[in-house]
Amino acid sequence: MKRLHVAAGVIRCSDGRVLIARRPLDKHQGGLWEFPGGKVEEGETTEAALVRELAEELGIGVTAARPLIQVRHDYPDKQVLLDVWEVSAFTGEPHGAEGQPLAWVEAADLPSYSFPAANRPIIAAARLPDRYLITPDEFSAQQLLNGLSRALDAGFRLIQLRAPSLSPVDYRVLAADVMAMCAGRAQLMLKGPLEWLGEFPGAGWHLTAEQVRRHAGQGRPVPVGQWLAASCHDAAELELAMAMGVDFITLSPVLHTATHAGAQPLGWPRVADLLVGFNQPAYLLGGLGRADLMQVFSAGGQGVAAIRAFWPQ
Numbered sequence: 001m002k003r004l005h006v007a008a009g010v011i012r013c014s015d016g017r018v019l020i021a022r023r024p025l026d027k028h029q030g031g032l033w034e035f036p037g038g039k040v041e042e043g044e045t046t047e048a049a050l051v052r053e054l055a056e057e058l059g060i061g062v063t064a065a066r067p068l069i070q071v072r073h074d075y076p077d078k079q080v081l082l083d084v085w086e087v088s089a090f091t092g093e094p095h096g097a098e099g100q101p102l103a104w105v106e107a108a109d110l111p112s113y114s115f116p117a118a119n120r121p122i123i124a125a126a127r128l129p130d131r132y133l134i135t136p137d138e139f140s141a142q143q144l145l146n147g148l149s150r151a152l153d154a155g156f157r158l159i160q161l162r163a164p165s166l167s168p169v170d171y172r173v174l175a176a177d178v179m180a181m182c183a184g185r186a187q188l189m190l191k192g193p194l195e196w197l198g199e200f201p202g203a204g205w206h207l208t209a210e211q212v213r214r215h216a217g218q219g220r221p222v223p224v225g226q227w228l229a230a231s232c233h234d235a236a237e238l239e240l241a242m243a244m245g246v247d248f249i250t251l252s253p254v255l256h257t258a259t260h261a262g263a264q265p266l267g268w269p270r271v272a273d274l275l276v277g278f279n280q281p282a283y284l285l286g287g288l289g290r291a292d293l294m295q296v297f298s299a300g301g302q303g304v305a306a307i308r309a310f311w312p313q
Helices: 046-058 107-112 117-127 141-153 168-182 194-199 209-215 235-244 268-275 290-298
Strands: 004-012 018-022 037-039 061-074 079-091 102-105 131-134 158-161 187-190 204-207 228-232 248-251 282-285 303-306
Touching: 004 046, 004 061, 004 117, 018 046, 018 107, 037 046, 046 061, 046 079, 061 117, 061 290, 079 117, 102 107, 107 117, 141 158, 141 168, 158 168, 168 187, 204 209, 209 228, 209 235, 228 235, 235 248, 248 268, 290 303
Parallel strands: 004 079, 131 158, 131 303, 158 187, 187 204, 204 228, 228 248, 248 282, 282 303
Antiparallel strands: 004 018, 004 037, 018 102, 061 079
16 A cells, blocks of 8 residues: 655744644544645655645745654555644735634644544644753752753753762752743653652653663553653664654764763764654754754754753853
């Protein structure tokens, strides 16, 4: 069965809300909400198809767009490749040119709408930023709090509290302080034994590669709706992470990095190969910074994860 190639857009207005449309009742997955778009025709590029489809469906002209995520999904009656782009600027006023209902919704509210099953990773990608800040390990708890305050003021919305040199007790005390600091401003991801999960229901959890391998086959350790991420370095770990139902991953090291000086970098071609068929958002880590974002998008990544490049000086 040939996989149906569909171009879709996560369309944002100036206040960050996302446009969704309800599928006609007489179509596949009718009555559910979707990100607008349509079939890529033979010989057509994804971007050209997106521009054409959004003009036909919504009456808008796309002026700024970039790749967001690709999702391959098998329904009982068809196989689809959803080639999703983020549309950050357009001309015209969107309207249901084919009579379809439209809604502008907050990205955080997308999970409360009924979408086709293939859209779950797209919803995650639409809710996640393009920068993932990981805290450095050489600072005291107070220095970390000071730096995180500056990072929040600088607009970071996804933060991993990584402090392996702290004792378990000190880490958990710091985690509680950072959770309070991030409330309403950023999503905090914690690391540590899964036995700590019950202490921090409001935080997301970032699994180490060793935890992914050790707990593989035991299912998702946190409820759907609580962010779950994992560190991955090869195809086997990507497969295990996807089987666990993670919401996103970090893939590293892309380039040489001072943090893991002895690690063999993956390089851009290998990264792109690994992300083909991986249906979840992936942050690329290792020797990267804000200037690498466009190359990250082209390789299939959600954005950049970094320690030194993002930590406020």
